[in-house]
Amino acid sequence: MTRLPDVSIPRLLLVGLTLTVVAAVVGYGSVSSAAFGAYNSGWDGTSALRSTAAGTGAQVTVAQETDAYDRAAPRRTVAFVVAPTSTYDSRAILRLREFVRRGGVLVVAADDNESVNYLLQGLGARARLDGRPLRDARVNFRTPAMPVVSTGPNQSLVSGVDGVTLNYGTAVRPRGATVVLNTSEYAYLDTNRNGTIDEGERLAARPVATVERIGAGRVVAVSDASVFINAMLDRPGNRQFVRELVDGRSRVLVDSSHAARLPPVRAALWAVRDSPLVQFGLGAAVVGLLGVVSRRSGALDALRRRWDGDPGVERSAVDREQLVAYLERQHPEWERERIERVVSAMRDDE
Structure with missing residues (x-):
């Protein structure tokens, strides 16, 4: 009969404590608390964006640098730029533009309108984000600051979406781009940001998402990055909106190069892998x-x-x-x- 090793109780406790600490450090270092973070599973993270995209059967990659676009297969890939916190420089924009021109789909969702408009301009897109708060006094979820929008006329890109809920977003000025999502005719832009409609703020249907072709690919501009956060993906239509954007593509690239940095463990694994x-x-x-x-x-x-x-x-x-x-x-x-x-x-x- 094999003799079991004689291990003391204090040593077992030490090993157990060590394993617990290591597991806690690895777990803490693998997640993020940053708003819109790809590994943030809280209400304001976008971990559900990754899981929803993966649920379509697509291979999901979180990119820490824009050189990931050089390695992507454009005609099989849709990339998401969600709430960038810094401005893309000319070299990075050139990479993204080449990705689109070769057949990629690039979804750009705003949080900082200035940096997103600069990116859209660099890509050669015509759409621009307005920047003023968008409110809908009648068709909304609990508050006028959360309009419920519907698909635009003759829009096949998201034909399976019944409605999408925004969360303190703005509007898109199409300037020739095709409208994907529209508010009801009861929406208005709150120019003075006082929460009510005033003289000069008129009710009208407002575009909140557009698509336009650039080269062999397309750029989708979404006026509210909050559409993709975990809490909002539970709203009717929002998760289906993601599925429709991914539909037909076997790869998804979540661009974190200009957003919250990856958690340390994730960043280390990424460094080792690449x-x-x-x-x-x-x-x-x-x-x-x-x-x-x-x-x-x-x-x-x-x-x-x-x-x-x-x-x-x-x-x-x-x-x-x-x-x-x-x-x-x-x-x-x-x-x-x-x-x-x-x-x-x-x-x-x-």
Whole structure:
């Protein structure tokens, strides 16, 4: 019968505590609390955007840098730029524009109208975001600040969507782009932001999403990034809106290059995956660590064999001090601390 290792209760508790701490650190480092974060599972994150897209059967990738567009297969990919927190520079915009011109679909959803309008201009799109708060006094979800919008006339891009709910969004000025989603005729732009309709603020149907062709691809401009947050995807029509945008594409690219940075563990995994140099360094470190452990184990085994073969020692009667004295004779160059560690290891394995 195989003899089970004799493991002390304190050691088991230490191992359990260590595993718990490691699991907590990894778990905390794998998620994000940043608004619109791709790995934020809170109400204001977009983790549900990833899972909804994956539910269509598409392969979902979260991109930390815009060079991911260079590796994408444009005709099979739809990319989401949701609430960028910084402005894309000319080099990044060129990458996105080339992705679209080669057949990609790019969905740009606003939170900061200025940076999004700059991106749309750089892409060669005509649509622009208005920036003024959009309200609908009659067709809304609980408050005029959350209009419920419907598909535009003859719009096949999202033909399966019955309605989409906005959350403190704005309007899109199409300027020749095709309207995808429209408010009711009871909507207005709250120019002075006082929450009520005043003189000069007229009721009318307002576009909130457009599509236009650029090269072989398309750019979809959505006036409210909140459509894609976790809390809003539970509203009727919002999740289906995502499915319709992904429909027909086998790959989804969630662009986090100009949004909240990836959590540290996710960023580390991304670095390892995409860098052969990092992979080599990590592999070398693991091999080196295994070598050190193996050498230490081999040296300890050799010491045990010498100890067992010494005719001057009665193992049955040995105590800790005798073992210390034996090691001091065998290795006078060792420090007392090292001898104590070796004695502990040898006695634990008896």
